[in-house]
Amino acid sequence: GNSVTQMEGPVTLSEEAFLTINCTYTATGYPSLFWYVQYPGEGLQLLLKATKADDKGSNKGFEATYRKETTSFHLEKGSVQVSDSAVYFCALSDWGFGNEKLTFGTGTRLTIIP
Amino acid sequence: SAVISQKPSRDICQRGTSLTIQCQVDSQVTMMFWYRQQPGQSLTLIATANQGSEATYESGFVIDKFPISRPNLTFSTLTVSNMSPEDSSIYLCSVPGQGVYEQYFGPGTRLTVT
Numbered sequence: 584g585n586s587v588t589q590m591e592g593p594v595t596l597s598e599e600a601f602l603t604i605n606c607t608y609t610a611t612g613y614p615s616l617f618w619y620v621q622y623p624g625e626g627l628q629l630l631l632k633a634t635k636a637d638d639k640g641s642n643k644g645f646e647a648t649y650r651k652e653t654t655s656f657h658l659e660k661g662s663v664q665v666s667d668s669a670v671y672f673c674a675l676s677d678w679g680f681g682n683e684k685l686t687f688g689t690g691t692r693l694t695i696i697p
Numbered sequence: 698s699a700v701i702s703q704k705p706s707r708d709i710c711q712r713g714t715s716l717t718i719q720c721q722v723d724s725q726v727t728m729m730f731w732y733r734q735q736p737g738q739s740l741t742l743i744a745t746a747n748q749g750s751e752a753t754y755e756s757g758f759v760i761d762k763f764p765i766s767r768p769n770l771t772f773s774t775l776t777v778s779n780m781s782p783e784d785s786s787i788y789l790c791s792v793p794g795q796g797v798y799e800q801y802f803g804p805g806t807r808l809t810v811t
Contacts, residue, residue, distance in 0.1 A: 587739075617799070626701070626789065627740075627802035672740070684730070684755075685800060687739040 585610045589673045589688030596663055596695055604658040604691050606673035614675040616649050616656040621670045665695045699724050699792050701803035709809045710780055717776045718806045720790035725770035730800065734787040746773050780810045
């Protein structure tokens, strides 16, 4: 079955530091890959997505590249801000087998200190 | 994007009782999803609810424990029955987004069972 393995947290960084949150996946079809973010007290929001190999998703300064050869979708940001403090979830959906559900990683709590 | 509200936002319940969670969407959608997020863990899909048909439950979830109603295209309820402390979780509803297998999530209902 499908699975997502995500870098364990919590992660604490200083403002303006470089961020990487690792995500690898296992899927039997042709998954689309997502990063969702959950800010304190709010619901999950889609941060970015990539639907095929070598696609790069980007939003709000965050980027992630769909790497089929390493089955990875690592989240990066060059300079984090305090407002980026949140829980980040990597997720996949598998188009090839008609699944209409998302499989999530365990989430990584990110705290940015001024 | 869809706007989703959930009621209640949080509750503390006694063991053995039941709680019904409501999910309201500001647009008509055919499919709605219910997820559980146990403390420190990832989101797990409980069931998919289509209007006019029985909900489809994922492995490990049964209708007697988590009955779902879907009376119209903008509303659904999830009941957590005969609760135990292991049911303490955040319960989220979601609907499909505009992109391939994107989903919009509600803010969640934080349930604590004592």
